[in-house]
Amino acid sequence: MKVDVWSDIACPWCYIGKRKFEAGVAAFDASDDTPAVEVEYHSFELSPDTPVDFEGTEAEFLSGHKGMPVEQAQQMLDHVAGIAASVGLSYDFERMHHTNTVKAHQVIHLAKQHGKQLEMVERLFTAYFERGEHVGQDESLADLGASIGLDRDEVLATLRDDAQLAAVRADQEQARAYGINGVPFFVVDGEYGVSGAQDPQAFEQVLRQVVALRETTPEEIAEQQQRAADDAAADAAVTR
Amino acid sequence: MTAVTAAGGAGARLQAGDGAEARPALLTLVPSGGAPVCEGDSCFVPGAEGDWAEVPD
Numbered sequence: 120m121k122v123d124v125w126s127d128i129a130c131p132w133c134y135i136g137k138r139k140f141e142a143g144v145a146a147f148d149a150s151d152d153t154p155a156v157e158v159e160y161h162s163f164e165l166s167p168d169t170p171v172d173f174e175g176t177e178a179e180f181l182s183g184h185k186g187m188p189v190e191q192a193q194q195m196l197d198h199v200a201g202i203a204a205s206v207g208l209s210y211d212f213e214r215m216h217h218t219n220t221v222k223a224h225q226v227i228h229l230a231k232q233h234g235k236q237l238e239m240v241e242r243l244f245t246a247y248f249e250r251g252e253h254v255g256q257d258e259s260l261a262d263l264g265a266s267i268g269l270d271r272d273e274v275l276a277t278l279r280d281d282a283q284l285a286a287v288r289a290d291q292e293q294a295r296a297y298g299i300n301g302v303p304f305f306v307v308d309g310e311y312g313v314s315g316a317q318d319p320q321a322f323e324q325v326l327r328q329v330v331a332l333r334e335t336t337p338e339e340i341a342e343q344q345q346r347a348a349d350d351a352a353a354d355a356a357v358t359r
Numbered sequence: 360m361t362a363v364t365a366a367g368g369a370g371a372r373l374q375a376g377d378g379a380e381a382r383p384a385l386l387t388l389v390p391s392g393g394a395p396v397c398e399g400d401s402c403f404v405p406g407a408e409g410d411w412a413e414v415p416d
Contacts, residue, residue, distance in 0.1 A: 132395040132402055166400040184400070199402075202395075297385055301398035312385035315394030325388045 120154045120326065123306040125163040125294050126240075128220045128254055131199045131210065134244040136303040136316030138206040143322025153330065159231075160240050162224035162290035163302045169219045171255040177212040203248070214251025223254045224290075225283035226264050226274060238267040308333075 124140070126133035144156050173180050181192035200210040223243050230239035242263055246252035253259040257278045264274040277283055297306065305313040305322075307329045313322070332340075396403060 127397070130397045130402070132397050135395065165397050169400075301396040303396070306385060307388075310386055312387045314387070315396040317394045321394075328388060 120329065121157045121159070121308055123159050123161055123309070125161045125290070125299055125304045125306075126302045127163045127165045128223045128240075128243045128247050129169070129218070130163075130165055130302055131203065131248065132316040133303040134208060134248055135203055135206055137240075137244065138208060139316055139319050140303075140305065140322050142206075142319035143317075143326065146319060146323040147326040153326070156326065158237065160227060160236060161293065162227065162287040163294055163299070163304075164221060164224070164287075164291065165302065167219070167221065169217065171219050173217045177215045177217055180217045208249065210248045211251055215247065216251065216253040216255070218253060218255030220254065221284070221287060222257065222260055222278050224287045225277060225281070226260050226269075228283035228286040229274065229277050230264065230267070230269060233269060235267055235269065239264065239269075242267050 122140075122144075124137075126137070144158075147153055147156065178189050178193040178196055181187070181195070182189040185192065196210075196212045200212065203210040227236060227239050227243065230236045243254050246263055247254045252263065254263065257275055260278060261271045261274040265271040294304070297304075297312065299312075301314065303314075303316060305325075307313065307325065311325070311329055311332075313325050317325075335343075393403075
């Protein structure tokens with residue numbers, strides 16, 4: 120079973136959703152008769168116009184960007200941090216470097232070529248939300264890539280030449296083709312879409328539902344839909 | 360367990376955007392209730408009263 124995930128590094132619900140999805144997959148995998156789940160991440164830029172560097176706290180950025188008091192922005196961030204904590208994540212908005220993520224997405228694509236995509240995604244998320252590390256600058260991204268086993272010079276060359284930019288754009292184009300407007304967004308077996316940071320139980324149930332749908336022929340689905348339509352028509356006739 | 364329903368039919372399928380390469384439509388599997396999601400430069404979460412409150416990213 121393949122799950123394609125569209126997400127952005129600078130997306131608080133994407134990291135929280137990642138943890139909840141992983142918990143759902145773990146519960147799904149606990150059954151003996153379930154297929155293995157392969158996961159692939161895809162690029163989605165929530166705010167492509169974001170500058171690489173911003174001097175100030177995340178609350179100050181939000182305050183200026185949204186035109187709200189810093190205290191109100193901080194209150195919202197505290198709320199999100201509380202939810203993150205509930206899934207074992209320690210969001211640190213005080214240390215966060217608000218930045219543009221297109222280069223981080225390029226590094227994720229480079230890591231995919233080396234079979235290290237999932238490690239890179241996790242490393243970038245924790246760098247951004249928990250460790251206060253910069254995920255928008257070449258040198259910092261090279262360090263982060265090296266920390267999971269990528270060649271530092273290859274990361275720098277990739278970023279210098281925008282060598283993975285076409286792959287990032289292709290992901291974004293596919294998201295548009297699917298009609299994906301927000302993230303995280305999960306596509307199961309290329310056919311079934313799930314939006315948002317759902318609870319683990321929801322992810323587990325979706326995976327089980329897809330397994331059941333796999334075992335249902337198109338003819339059976341058509342019959343079920345016809346029966347449902349007939350039942351609805353009968354109900355409508357009774358209530359007239 | 361959260362109820363999950365399959366929203367079938369053409370109306371529930373995600374359609375390809377204008378000018379985009381034609382790709383298979385997705386059948387949305389929609390768990391009941393809203394789940395946190397980020398769109399554009401804003402993120403949303405269901406509030407304690409069930410309303411959606413904006414939480415910028």
